[in-house]
Amino acid sequence: MRIALAQMKNDGTIKENMHKSIELMREAAEKKADLILFPEVQLTEFFPQYENKDVTGYSLSAKSEEVYEFQKACKKYGIIAVPNIYLEENGKKYDASILIDADGQINGTQKMVHVAQAKQFYEQSYYTPSDDGFKVFDTEFGKIGIVVCFDRHYPESIRTEALMDADLILIPTVNTKSEPSEMFEWELRVQAFQNSVAIAMCNRVGTEGNMHFSGESIVVDANGEVIVKADDKEQLVYADIDMAESKIIRGNRPYTGLRKTEFYE
Template identity: 55%
Template sequence: MKLSLIQMSMSESLNKNCEKSLTFCDKAQGSNLVFFPEIQLYPFFPQYEGRDASKYCLKENAMEITDFCKKAAQYHYYLSPNVYMELIGKRYDTSLWINPKGKIVDYAKMVHIAQAKQFYEQDYYTPSDDGFKVFDTPHGKVGIVICYDRHLPESIRTCALMGAQLIIIPTANTKAEPMELFEWEIRVQAMQNQVFIAMCNRVGTEGSMVFSGESLVVAPDGSLICKADDNEQILSCEINLEEATKLREKVPYIATRRKEWYL
């Protein structure tokens, strides 16, 4: 599988952000799976408390969503944009799962919602009503964990127990945060769950937040496959999801769990 992470910056303009996203879709042709950072079509508005975010929220029939579907069909790859979306009257931090025919298969919504300085996400996001999602592909099973969810180890573990061999994480990490620790967080969880993990971040300055980039892909043994710097770019690599299955057979961490002793 060729995996491509679109590490990009965002402006105040929906049209410009969408146009840039679609241009990156063109540049990522030849990939099997392409995904983006968290809330890719707008500036990171949750850094502000309690504002009216209506203009940032997309409906299911939004033209921008249709454009992403067309790109997936044009290039015959799986595509996972992350947007602020209204579904059945509620607003979610949402990753779409679009198949190579350009059809939206399902929506993965953020499960755990942060509430801290510059991450006032409970002011805007509804917690997921249907939990974590894992999707079948000809290359293997792919799960989605959105940004803050990864800090709760149950998130990665749940996707692994659902059969995920690769977990993708759209995120919004800043240079003020402990990026070295965040890298190790991903590497340790990849090793403990014997799963590929790919985390795609924003770059650029928005208000008082400076996004750090440093998107990365980690192997099921916790080793780093590739990592970006803090510039806008496509980070691509080839991975074989069967390696996750083989490692689980060789070193059966998950199979030897004794869940009767866990809270």
Template identity: 50%
Template sequence: MRIALAQMHMAAAADDTVTAVDRNLTRSIDLIERSAEAGASLVMFPEVQLSPFFPQYPRKRSPYGDASQFAMNIDGPQVHALRKACATYGIWASPNLYIEQDGSRYDTSLLISSTGELVGTQQMVHIAQAEKFYEQDYYAPGDGFHVFDTPLGRIGIVICFDRHYPESIRTSVLRGADLVLVPTANTLAEPLEMFDWEVRVQAFHNSAIVAMCNRCGAEDGMEFSGRSIIAGPDGSTVAQAGAGDELLLADVDLAGARAMRGSKPYTQLRRPRLYV
């Protein structure tokens, strides 16, 4: 199947939050259409794609306050518009939004089918708290890793910081994922080559396809690096984007990844009773 990674910069909030969110939503829908026209079966997006990256500020010193203006509802107009676009263009999509649910707010990826059905959601599990990533000020932790059985194949989602814990992708694969999607917000200040290797090595160790889609462009004190990447189950780089806005396309074989995992010993010979 063909997968599309919608590497994009985000419209700044400036003085009009609604306009910024709407502009990002319009761009996202355009990328859904372009992905379908390019023959993709699935398009994924970067982390919190409709918002500025508000976690770069501690909540007490943020120009966005508690970021409530960016919190969306799973039944709200933005999700409805994304679902409608998937149905209109006949393509699966995994957007990532700031979702308020049951009194808490989460960094949440959605999985939407080509008929517009909301198949499921994945929330970030490990919540960072570091300079420029004050995420514990805004996100509640999710309850675990989910794998979705789809006509395209079995798909898992591991959000940004979660991928730094090998247990995240490994758990997704042990639960049957052939493809793991990683929406992220990587910056030029971070070890970019190491991040490439991190994705490739985990794809190799788990005999799975791993696709990491990043933001790009400058936002206040951060400059996002782009360089979205798709790694094959043998650890190869299937495709990689540059630094700017780009729709990265690649053909991947989910059944082939599953067959490779069955023929290699990495997951079958695990001895979990010996692990801490």
């Protein structure tokens, strides 16, 4: 399976970012990618850096025109897409990624479970924690899980999806140059190794307000080895992943199967 990570910068408006996203889908499909992963809140500025930002017009429903445009593009270009949007559902708003199959049908939605509240990450001011937890989605290539940004800092997130037999876990994120990049890489490598699962993390780039996004989108295999890591420039990052490898490695190195859960609190 070939995946593409859309390491994007914010172009200013939902319309402009939407146009760029569709163009990146087209380009990725031309390069024979089977799936394209986008960074967190790709259609707008990273508004949670502000404690009281007016975000009128930023939220979308699963039936919004923008989501439908992604669906049409998936079908047109024959590619799976995983956009991340500011989702409004049943009167609540979430940080959510939607997995859209290559036939244009929505396979499912993963909402952020753990919601941060810290300097430049005032996410509790905008987001509701997920009401339906972690999920793994069946695709034609294997089982794919999504862990949204901050969730990856909790080992239970990736572990839970690995226990649901995920072959690949996708992470849309917003990492900055002031954060510990090397630590973030090792965080993924260790979790990939301990859970025998491939992980791909897609970040944004550019400067917005006082935040300087670092890029460095990365793909790690189920042995914890780095397949590819980008720099801080806007680009599509490609990686070829053997989706069967996760199950094989998990069978040969059965860490998860040997857990003694009766002793855990």
